[in-house]
Amino acid sequence: MSNSTKIIYVSDPMCGWCYAFSPIIKQLAIDYKNDFDFEYESY
Numbered sequence: 001m002s003n004s005t006k007i008i009y010v011s012d013p014m015c016g017w018c019y020a021f022s023p024i025i026k027q028l029a030i031d032y033k034n035d036f037d038f039e040y041e042s043y
Contacts, residue, residue, distance in 0.1 A: 006039060007028075009038070011040075013042050023040050025040070
């Protein structure tokens with residue numbers, strides 16, 4: 001579904017904070033898939 005608002009999550013795989021937040025952003029993407037477009041980038 002295409003929405004007007006996109007949430008882009010950019011993470012660093014070596015960052016402990018990013019690693020710890022990954023399950024949360026994945027769950028948000030599932031819970032709010034009808035409200036927002038999600039894009040995940042890992043560098």
